[in-house]
Amino acid sequence: MKKYTHFPISGISSLLLLLLLSGCNAIEYPLFNGKLANADYWSDTPMILSAGLGFESIIGLDPLDQQNVIRVGGSWYGSLTCTNGEEPTTAMLTSATGNVSTVFKGDANEADALPIVFSWPVASETVDITDFKFTLNTGEVVFPTAAGMLPNWEYNERNCVVVFGEMGNRLPSSDPDARFVVKLEIVADDLPLLLIGPGGQEFNAVGLTWTTDKSPYDEGPKLVGAKLNRLTNGPVGESDGGSLYASGAKYLPNDEFALYDEGDFRLRMLTSGGFSPDGVTGVKPDLYEDFFRIHAKGPNGDTVLLEKVGVTYQLAGGTLRVVGLSDLGQRENPAAGIFYDDCYQEDRDNYIDIILVGDEAAARNITFLEIPGIPGGYRAFYNPGGPGPEPTPGIRYTAPGPPDLEPVIIALDNPMRVSRDGSN
Amino acid sequence: MRPLLFLLLILPSAPSALMAQDTHAKPHSLSIQTDLLAYTSKGGYSLWGVYRRGNNQAYLAWVHYPNTNKNAESADDFTETRSWFRLGFTRYLAPQQLKGLYAGVNLEYYWRSIEEKATSALIQDNYFAFAPIVGYTFSPIPEGKLSPFTVMLWAGARFRPNYYRYDHVFTDTGAVFPLPSPVELTLGINLGWRFNFSPLVAKP
Numbered sequence: 292m293k294k295y296t297h298f299p300i301s302g303i304s305s306l307l308l309l310l311l312l313s314g315c316n317a318i319e320y321p322l323f324n325g326k327l328a329n330a331d332y333w334s335d336t337p338m339i340l341s342a343g344l345g346f347e348s349i350i351g352l353d354p355l356d357q358q359n360v361i362r363v364g365g366s367w368y369g370s371l372t373c374t375n376g377e378e379p380t381t382a383m384l385t386s387a388t389g390n391v392s393t394v395f396k397g398d399a400n401e402a403d404a405l406p407i408v409f410s411w412p413v414a415s416e417t418v419d420i421t422d423f424k425f426t427l428n429t430g431e432v433v434f435p436t437a438a439g440m441l442p443n444w445e446y447n448e449r450n451c452v453v454v455f456g457e458m459g460n461r462l463p464s465s466d467p468d469a470r471f472v473v474k475l476e477i478v479a480d481d482l483p484l485l486l487i488g489p490g491g492q493e494f495n496a497v498g499l500t501w502t503t504d505k506s507p508y509d510e511g512p513k514l515v516g517a518k519l520n521r522l523t524n525g526p527v528g529e530s531d532g533g534s535l536y537a538s539g540a541k542y543l544p545n546d547e548f549a550l551y552d553e554g555d556f557r558l559r560m561l562t563s564g565g566f567s568p569d570g571v572t573g574v575k576p577d578l579y580e581d582f583f584r585i586h587a588k589g590p591n592g593d594t595v596l597l598e599k600v601g602v603t604y605q606l607a608g609g610t611l612r613v614v615g616l617s618d619l620g621q622r623e624n625p626a627a628g629i630f631y632d633d634c635y636q637e638d639r640d641n642y643i644d645i646i647l648v649g650d651e652a653a654a655r656n657i658t659f660l661e662i663p664g665i666p667g668g669y670r671a672f673y674n675p676g677g678p679g680p681e682p683t684p685g686i687r688y689t690a691p692g693p694p695d696l697e698p699v700i701i702a703l704d705n706p707m708r709v710s711r712d713g714s715n
Numbered sequence: 716m717r718p719l720l721f722l723l724l725i726l727p728s729a730p731s732a733l734m735a736q737d738t739h740a741k742p743h744s745l746s747i748q749t750d751l752l753a754y755t756s757k758g759g760y761s762l763w764g765v766y767r768r769g770n771n772q773a774y775l776a777w778v779h780y781p782n783t784n785k786n787a788e789s790a791d792d793f794t795e796t797r798s799w800f801r802l803g804f805t806r807y808l809a810p811q812q813l814k815g816l817y818a819g820v821n822l823e824y825y826w827r828s829i830e831e832k833a834t835s836a837l838i839q840d841n842y843f844a845f846a847p848i849v850g851y852t853f854s855p856i857p858e859g860k861l862s863p864f865t866v867m868l869w870a871g872a873r874f875r876p877n878y879y880r881y882d883h884v885f886t887d888t889g890a891v892f893p894l895p896s897p898v899e900l901t902l903g904i905n906l907g908w909r910f911n912f913s914p915l916v917a918k919p
Contacts (some may be wrong), residue, residue: 320877320879320880321879324879324880326882326884326891327884327889328884328889328890328891329889446884446889446891447889491886527888527889527890527891528889528891531882531891531893531894708889710884710885710886710887710888710889711884711886712838712883712884712885712886713884714838714840714880714883
């Protein structure tokens with residue numbers, strides 16, 4: 292009798308095991324692959340631009356539901372309905388998050404969040420929780436329990452590392468019982484944090500420090516950079532991140548080419564924290580007039596304020612017109628169920644772009660990007676610890692951002708960008 | 716490190732395919748083949764050496780396939796060229812019913828180059844892939860002098876472990892060669908000449 296051995300089951304098992312092993316870090320790895328594509332550097336000098344506590348206790352909740360979110364002091368937008376008739380996702384109802392361990396190094400459990408913004412993009416393969424030593428106003432020294440590149444994961448971003456941990460409470464700095472971060476120091480570990488600067492040069496960030504005397508319950512997020520570039524041939528580095536997120540993210544594509552049919556210049560802002568109109572809902576591309584105005588030199592040397600979208604302003608050297616905001620979410624498309632409503636999904640990162648049309652000579656006369664804020668009669672930005680549209684009475688949320696006037700770097704001659712393959 | 720892990724996991728399982736033996740006759744043959752699909756790209760070619768012993772089959776192939784991405788969206792900006800060794804271990808599944816039907820696995824090691832068209836900048840890398848496959852071998856002219864002429868049709872799904880490593884950034888321009896798919900269709904239409912005239916399948 293002939294006896295046949297079955298096709299090697301052990302071989303198939305080995306293959307499946309291999310696939311499983313190779314896929315274990317399928318999400319995490321791309322975020323830490325060290326790649327950059329036309330990432331902006333915001334200064335010739337490597338430095339920490341901001342590193343203040345963002346918000347308290349709403350990261351890493353289990354379960355992530357209304358009761359638990361409110362229990363830890365998060366905001367929940369329970370009455371939200373979407374124009375497209377779909378049920379709101381949890382991410383539309385709250386800024387609190389569940390498990391983060393699949394996309395961050397480390398873990399978080401009802402943790403605080405703190406964005407660290409650098410003037411140069413980071414070599415993300417060197418980012419780890421052991422790089423960041425925080426000192427609180429009480430003198431306590433703490434290290435984060437998780438660190439990662441979200442939400443600034445695209446290859447043309449990566450200036451901002453977000454860490455989670457136990458880093459403070461919700462009392463304003465004037466309160467004697469307040470706990471908040473007053474100092475960050477980049478410290479040495481097995482793989483010291485590297486920043487990537489002009490020409491691809493690597494800078495060992497160990498020793499960089501940053502200090503503050505403010506808590507996010509004193510004042511909210513603000514601008515730490517503004518930079519004007521020409522629009523290039525296509526959205527280089529946009530939506531690229533080697534990440535599984537790229538294919539499924541409902542806020543992509545969100546670049547200027549996807550949103551608008553015109554554009555000559557991109558004024559990109561870098562923020563100290565996530566920007567939201569209230570802490571929960573997203574910024575929509577048509578909200579320029581609610582939050583921003585651009586300062587530029589007029590024909591007579593006076594200051595012209597670009598306050599309105601679609602208005603052609605006469606400046607020294609020519610004209611300039613604001614088209615709208617980008618690097619948020621997708622273009623409004625009712626046929627596809629995308630509306631600029633409170634269900635609008637945007638990337639919630641530390642970058643927002645203002646798209647401009649006009650003459651280069653005029654663009655060179657842009658001087659400042661301003662957020663007038665509530666004192667200026669405008670709306671204010673909140674970080675994700677903000678009150679949302681339906682705050683719970685008795686809970687202290689993060690404060691609105693202050694009025695802010697950020698000098699604009701004119702990067703029309705030197706684009707001040709760096710790329711890095713980082714595959715090895 | 717991961718390529719090494721790949722080899723350590725895969726290679727121990729491979730001999731089991733070859734060691735799975737019939738209880739008696741072990742006819743064997745050697746054939747030289749080429750995959751016609753390799754010639755669908757200008758400059759492409761493939762050369763296979765296929766050894767069969769009883770119902771077990773192993774092969775080693777070298778494939779060169781320029782302009783791999785010619786039908787992909789990335790073709791506007793990049794030219795991808797792949798060359799690879801393919802080591803295959805297969806077994807004929809049902810020699811009494813469908814005597815040419817086989818299944819197995821291809822293990823592949825790639826040399827890849829990506830050229831950015833605008834700048835002629837070149838990035839080269841290497842990687843492993845594996846593909847469970849099924850195939851069917853037959854002799855279209857079973858009698859006469861042309862009986863050694865064989866056709867081998869095969870197809871499978873090619874997996875690229877750590878595929879997300881394989882997107883690349885061109886540092887001069889920031890252009891990104893896009894993330895590949897973790898799974899690709901892999902198939903072939905092999906024509907070959909069998910030099911050993913041992914019977915293909917042992918009779919019961």
